[in-house]
Amino acid sequence: MKTRKYIIILVIALLSTSLPSAYGQSYKIIVNKSNPATSVSKKEASDYFLKKKAKWPDGTAVTPIDLSSSSKVREEFSQQIHGKSTAAVRNFWQQAAFSGTASAPVEKPNDNEIIEFVKKNPGAIGYVSSSANTSDVKILTIN
């Protein structure tokens, strides 16, 4: 009887940890409210965050911003959008810095600072956890 209880608790615990990914990703991609874009493909998002695309369709310069490298939200974002781990993305930026092709985006420690940055910069693009209050910025749907 006790064993069954433990199994049920274990199953509930496992289910609760996987709920966010079962109902959608644990992050939202956000841009400044003045940005006319409403959606973005994974490839486009990856290109914006890796500075492979420097401008929005309206000509505004893209300013990506990352969560800090220890963030779990960043790990999921990296896996789903870039198709690689945060460590691999950091490798990419280290190579870009040493070879002089680009520099890594600014990193912010939490959702609030990301939202604040995006609010102030018309060309900014960032991501925050799905539970963050994003009323001051615009959420892009991912195609």
Added chain:
Amino acid sequence: MRRLKALYILVLVTITINIYSQDVEWEPQKQVTGYIATQAEYIDNLKYSERNYGASVSEAGLLVNYMPLKGLSIKSVFVYRPLSTIDQIISELSAEREILNTNSGFLKLKIGRILTPLSPMNTNFYAPVNVGIALPLMVAHHELYPVNIDGISFNGETGDNLKFKYNVFGGGFRNSLLMSSGPLKFFGNEDSYLLKTNGKNSSFNLESLNSKLSFGGGAHLGVAYSDMVEVGLNYFTHVKGEVVTQIPKYGQLLTDSLKIRRDVFGINLKLNLKGFQLNAEQWWCNVSVNNRVFAPVPSSLSFVELKSDTSAMSSGGYYEIMYTAGKFTPYVKFESHNVNLFDFLNLDYNRYTVGINFKPSYEATIKLEYVHYDYDKPVDGALLSVIYSF
């Protein structure tokens, strides 16, 4: 020392100009990254050396990139290698400013000490960036172009998926030849070693090129489609080079100075498809003599008289294929090295490399490599490198 002072002044002038031209709010950005690489190597049957194996810190690098204003970045890269001087440790120290339009990237001005922006390999040789361990021959020997240059560069790019890139640069440099690396100091000094195994000695003091202030400049034009393909054309001219030669005369060695000009042409190709990557470069270098000088033929009593119209052609090639599968990147390389300095320094050999790069995390990189020099008396070596990045 005077050269360093001039470098600092150049960087400060650019910063000052830009502080007054700033027109938008900007949150200063800073990036600091670096690495420590430890290398162990074994060279089979190595002659003229106490031992044929060893281990040492082969490279330690620190990059600080600071962007105090929008469109302005100040980059410094310090790389320690055993026995390197302070001047050599300052690998890069430059300020770059986007001009005309700070969002376009179409025209950027860069001043200070910069990596010579010709060959893609020459901007990818730092230990964590280079997939392999041994420095590419054209970087270690850099008889084609210097590794870095103190001067000015106008560069930029335009286009979205299809990009056009350019870089025009010029300045002074001293690092014209040879950058030895590894605990045994074999890599970078292969030319003199291989000549010696063949019973020859160069009558050039090749290190002398590193102590003379030279001037040069060049241009790079490139076209890239997405991340998949990039091709480039490169030109470099070294207008005032000087090599000291040693002439046995009246029973003693007299030194003379050979003034040279180098004109270098190169093409490069990069392909990147589903984890496969090909990097290829081929270079040709025409060396012409600017003064009349007598120089001895190695291991003989004869002399060669070089007139001001004498010229010789050298070449070098770098071909690298790698495949990235998760944390593993196996790779193979082929390098050709053909030095032809008239009748008294002729050397033609190829280097084959096979290896694997394992990156279990951002912080750790482990590389294992086997190298084979295809020469009259071949040389084989095994290398292991462990890199900690931060």
